[in-house]
Every structure is written in C-alpha cells, then in structure tokens.
Amino acid sequence: MSSPHALFNEAILLLGGAVIAAPLFKRLGLGTVLGYLAAGIVIGPIGRLIADGEEILSVAELGVVFLLFIIGLELKPSRLWQMRRDIFGLGTAQVVLTGALLSALAFYSGLLTWQGSIVAGFGLALSSTAFAIQILEDRADMNTAYGQRAFSILLFQDLAIVPLLALTAFLAPGAERTTSFSWQGVGISVGAVVGLLLAGRYLLTPLFQIIGRTGAREAMIAAALFVVLGAATVMEIAGFSMAMGAFLAGLMLAESSYRHELEADIEPFRGILLGLFFMAVGLSLQLTVVAENWLTILIAVPVVMAMKSGIIYLLCRVAGSSKRDALQQAFLLGQGGEFGFVLFTTAAAAGVFSGPTASLLVAIVTLTMALTPVVSVLPKFLIREEAPEEMDEDFEGAEGAEVFMIGFSRFGQIAAQILLAGGRSVTVIDHSADRIRQASRFGFRIYFGDGTRKDVLVSAGIEKAKIIAVCTNKREITDQIVDLLQSNYPEARIYARSYDRVHTLDLRQKGVEFEIRETIESALYFGRKTLEGLGMDEIDAMAIADDIRKRDEARLQLQAVEGISAGRELMISAPMQPEPLIKPRKEAAE
Secondary structure, three states, X not given: OOOHHHHHHHHHHHHHHHHHHHHHHHHOOOOHHHHHHHHHHHHHHHOOOOOOHHHHHHHHOHHHXXXXXXXXXXXXXXXXXXXXXXXXXXXXXXXXXXXXXXHHHHHHOOOOOHHHXXXXXXXXXXXXXXXXXXXXXXXXXXXXXXXXXHHHHHHHHHHXXXXXXXXXXXHOOOHHHHOOOOHHHHHHHHHHHHHHHHHHHHOHHHHHHHHHHHOOHHHXXXXXXXXXXXXXXXXXXXXXXXXXXHHHHHHHOOOOOOHHHHHHHHHHHHHHHHHHHHHHHHHOOOHHHHHHOXXXXXXXXXXXXXXXXXXXXHHHHHOOOOHHHHHHHHHHOOOOOHHHHHHHHHHHHHOOOOHHHXXXXXXXXXXXXXXXXXXXXXXXXXXXXOOOOOOOOOOOOOOOOOEEEEOOOHHHHHHHHHHHHOOOOEEEEEOOHHHHHHHHOOOOOEEEOOOOOHHHHHHOOHHHOOEEEEXXXXXXXXXXXXXXXXXXXXXXXXXXXXXXXXXXXXXXXHOOOEEEEOOHHHHHHXXXXXXXXXXXXXXXXXXXXXXXXXXXXXXXXXXXXXXXXXXXXXXXXXXXXXXXOOOOHHHHHO
C-alpha cells in the first residue's frame, strides 16, 4: 500500500501526463486514447516513475463502470429491445466463432494445453468496451448505424464474461472433482438482476425526487455515485461484471426526468477515471515480458487482430452492413479487451496456465489496445468514396408539363405527390440513379440529369413549364440553378426550397416568386401539436402558430428592406417576442 505522500506524487504525475498527452495527440489527429496510453507507458515502463500500474488499474476500471452507466442512461429499454438481434445474434456469433478459431490456433501452436487454449482464445475474442466507445464518442459516431452495431457486439461480450469465468473454473486442474452445479448460485444471480430491475423501476426515481426537493446539489451527486457503485457491486457479488450492473442501473433511469442531471453529475468522474484507465493500461505494460517474448508477440498481435477483424467483417456483411460500415466495425473491435485481463488473471490463479503465460497474454492484449486508435482509421484509406452511379440522359417522352421540378429528395417527393393528387402534370429531373429507379416504379415522370446544365433543362421540356420548382437540398446548387434560370428565362416563375432563414433572404433578393424554408412549416406544426399535448385547445394552438407565421413573415420583409447580412442567422422572434395569445384560465377570469 502506497503512503499518502506517494499517492499524492503519483496523482500529480498522472494528471500532468494527461494534461500534456491528451491535447497533444488530439491535435495530431491520433485521439486522446492513444495519448493517455503513451503517457502511461512513458511514466511507467520507460520512466519508472510509477511502479505499481496494476493497483491503479483496479481503481481506474471504475471509469469503465461509469461509462456503461452513461450509455445505459442514453439507451432506453425500447431501443435495447430493437437491438436484440444484433446483441444476441451477431454478438453470439462473433464470440463463439472468434473464440473457437483463436483457441484452435493457440492449441496447434503448441504453446498451451487444450484447457489453456480455450481460455486464451475466448479471452482474446473479447474487445475493449472502453477503447471502442471512446473512439466512437471522439468521432461523434456513437449513434450511427455502424456505431450502434459495434455497441451491440460489445454489450454481448460484456455479458459473455460471466459464463467464461465459470468455464475457467471448470477447466482448472481438479475441477472435475470439486466443481458442481449450484442452484443457489443461479438463484443469487437471477435474484440480483430481478432485484436491480425492480429497484430501478420503483425506488430510484422517488429517491431522486426526494433529494431534488431539498435542493442539496452535493447530495444529488452523492446519490448518483451511490446508485452506480451500488448497482455495480451487487452485480459483481452475483457473478456478473461491475460494468454490467452500472449499465442496467443507467438503463432503468433512461426514462427518468432526472436523466440529464444524473449524466451531468457522473460525466466528470467518468472522464477522469476513463482517462486514468487508459493510462493504467500503459503503466501495466511489462516491457520485460515483451522483450523476452518479442517474436511471439510480434507474430501474435497482428494475427489476433487480423483474425478478429476478418470474422467481424464477414459477420457484419452477412448481417447487412455496407462494406464501409463492416470495415469500420472490424477495425474498431479488433483489439483485446479489459475483461481479458480479468479472465487471464483468474485462469493463472486457478492453475489453467502459468503466471508468465498470463503476463504474455496481457501484453498481447495491451498492444492490440495501443494499436486500435491507429488501425481504426484504416477504412478511410481502404475504401474510397464511391462515385455516384451514372445513367444515360434519355428524355424521350418528356413532354411539356405544367410543373418542372429539379431535385427529388424528400422535400420534392412530398410536393410532387400533392401536385399529382391535384391533377397537375409534373416533370422531374434528378442526379441520383438509385432515386430515379425507385421513383419510376411508382409512375413518376422522372429523368436522370444535371439541373445546373441548360441543355439538360431544355431537353427535359423546361420551356413549356408554367412553374419551375427548385427542390434541391444544397444551398449552393439551388443558387446556381436559380441564377441559370433567371439569366436564360427572366420571365420564369420560380418556386424554390430554401435552406435556412438567411438563404430565404438571398432568394428574395434574387426575385424568386415563392420560397419556403425546408423546416418552417414542420416546426410550426410540431410546436402546435406540443401545445395541444399540454392540454391547449386545437383552435387556440392553431391561432398561435398562425400568429408566429405572420410575425416571421413580417420580420423577413423588414430584414429584406434593411439588407441584413447574409452571414447572420436570426431566430424567428428574437427581436419581437410575441405576447401569449391564450392566457391561463385563472388570469383570463380575473
């Protein structure tokens, strides 16, 4: 046990290393994770300034616990249910296939017994939740399709640690004489999960309500920490991982009105401890083990990462991921994980393999972690952006229609349906071959072409149109088309979709007959329905929306006269806050 003075010095070193390394590596584009790792390696194995990295790692693993709690807060049970196929289907396939292949490779290499090979193979099949999710958050990819699928695999891996630990005990020497099935253990595990779910549903929200009424900010923070650590401890006693307990606690509070406050309270602890975890991984790297087994490690690290990445890529492709998404998932999850440390340490203590072998496996896992931030950027270089598919510009049958529409994304599709339902003829041109094929199935008169070219517009019959609807979804493309139309067809009636408020003012200055922001009507409707959801009468809510619409139009006309700079984005009612049209009933009665 280190003295208080020594702990103080270690804290100063770790904080200093984090302050220097994290911003530096972030600036270099390598990510904060690699920065923390590098700082840990410099402070520990190289500089020998801190000797006991494993002691720090045991504390820093709380960062992973807090991380899983916050993920649970952001992931509602309904969303988790939607991910069940990826979690239990894709996750199971990944762990079983990867573990089996790596176990066979370890056994036939002649380095381990069959028991040790199984533990090593399945231990290496697990990935690092902390590393993968931190990289996803740094890139703001957590809510993308590939990010959600990667998280599903990680979640199942966290669940898999429980049977893997039981398997390790069964494979230990003499286990056949001492190991027996225990209904009591099963009951404790099931009871712990059920108890935690019931507590989360019926006790946690009232607890935070009581504390919230007191206004004691520090008590709320203490309660948040108590819930996270308490749930983690209960699950650990039941035989699960602490991270899984924290995740379940967060999941139970995902729909609580205190969710955002809890997240704000836990986030500082999560950030500091998770950074400390990455540094502790670097501190615990045993350079002597690496030096003594450098050839084995040199071969094992790329082989493990390649096999894992290959299996994950194939499974994700089978599950429906695109090539790019499958590659991103494969390179993101190709490393070993922090639960591998637990599994290998347990196996060494049980006599499944020796202590030096456990150290070797830990070194392999650590190096795969260190390589992950670098390897995870490879998909950008392996797959280039695919050029949009081209089609022949064939305008046969493009007779003159009343409305000539340029652009057929979501906005144009809805507008075209209204026009056709009103008995009007519409000709559409768009540059997306896939969109054209899909729209043609539904009977739209749509043609492939570039709306910024006059020859395409003429061939498609623009000169016979009564109104030209510019429904493109990029501001610069819309401006280019409007300028082209006004220079060649000065009498044309142009209706345009604008990108935002500033774009609206620009289009009005250009003299288009009608324009509309792509979000204004949907936002007004959304606000009106929200008022109705709060109990307001439908007619009153509609009156307020109409008033806001009129005020917005008046403000637009004033801004057009004043010549507001195109570089400023103004709120609808910032300079003229509307008075409530519908006063509360009590006030109206007075």
